[in-house]
Amino acid sequence: MDPSVLAAMARWPNVPAVYGWLSLTESGQWRLHPAGDAVQQPEAAGEPITSAQILAFIDRNYEVDSAGQWFFQNGPQRVYVRLDAAPYILHTVTDTQTGRLGLRTHTGLDVSEVKALYLDSEGRLYVATERGGALIAGRDLPVVIDALQPAQNPSSVRGETRHAPETMDDAIASCLDSGRTVWVRAPGMRGFAEHGVPLAPVADTQLESLLEFRRLPRGDA
Structure with missing residues (x-):
C-alpha cells in the first residue's frame, strides 16, 4: 500500500x-x-x-x-x-529480452506461479495463482490456449499411468464433455511447473470456493 x-x-x-x-x-x-x-x-x-x-x-x-x-x-x-468474475483479470505479456510469455494482473503484478486452471462451460479460463484467483481476459485467451500442451498426468490408476490427450482440443473436450481433470503444461510461459498443472472443469457455483474469494462482499463476514 x-x-x-x-x-x-x-x-x-x-x-x-x-x-x-x-x-x-x-x-x-x-x-x-x-x-x-x-x-x-x-x-x-x-x-x-x-x-x-x-x-x-x-x-x-x-x-x-x-x-x-x-x-x-x-x-x-x-x-x-x-x-463480476474474479479478484484479478490476467493479460499476457512478453519479456522483451527473452521473448518468453507471461501473465500479468490488471493491477500490473506479474504472476510467478500458476497452481491450477479451471475451464467453465462458456470457455472462460480461470487460474489459481500465488496472488489469488484470476480470470484470463477474453482477448488474451487464444494466446494462452495456443501456449498450452497436454501433459502426462502424474497420478496413477491401478498402477498404470494415465495417458495424456494427444492435442489441446482433445484435452479441452475431455475436460468439458467428460468432466475429467487433465494435465497441461506451457513450456514457453513463466509460472508453469515443468510437469504441468491440472486443468479441471468448473461450475460457476464452485469458483468462489475453489479460488477462495467472495464475489459479493458483505459486512457480517
Whole structure:
C-alpha cells in the first residue's frame, strides 16, 4: 500500500468500511456505483473510472481480507469490491529480452506461479495463482490456449499411468464433455511447473470456493 494510505489508517483506525460503491468487471475495468447499488443489484453496470491517476491509486491499494473479500483501501477507509468474475483479470505479456510469455494482473503484478486452471462451460479460463484467483481476459485467451500442451498426468490408476490427450482440443473436450481433470503444461510461459498443472472443469457455483474469494462482499463476514 501507499505510505500515505498506511499513515491514514494509523491515524484513523476505526473508519467504517463501505460496500456497493465499486466493482471490477470481467474485462478488468474498475467501475464506480454512485447509487451504492453494486452489491444489492449485481447486474448494475455502474460508471467506468477513466482517470489514470485514480486507476493507478486503486491498483496500488487493492487487497483482500481474511474472508476472501477484496477491497480498495482509500486512505483510512476500506471500499469493498463487487467482483463480476474474479479478484484479478490476467493479460499476457512478453519479456522483451527473452521473448518468453507471461501473465500479468490488471493491477500490473506479474504472476510467478500458476497452481491450477479451471475451464467453465462458456470457455472462460480461470487460474489459481500465488496472488489469488484470476480470470484470463477474453482477448488474451487464444494466446494462452495456443501456449498450452497436454501433459502426462502424474497420478496413477491401478498402477498404470494415465495417458495424456494427444492435442489441446482433445484435452479441452475431455475436460468439458467428460468432466475429467487433465494435465497441461506451457513450456514457453513463466509460472508453469515443468510437469504441468491440472486443468479441471468448473461450475460457476464452485469458483468462489475453489479460488477462495467472495464475489459479493458483505459486512457480517
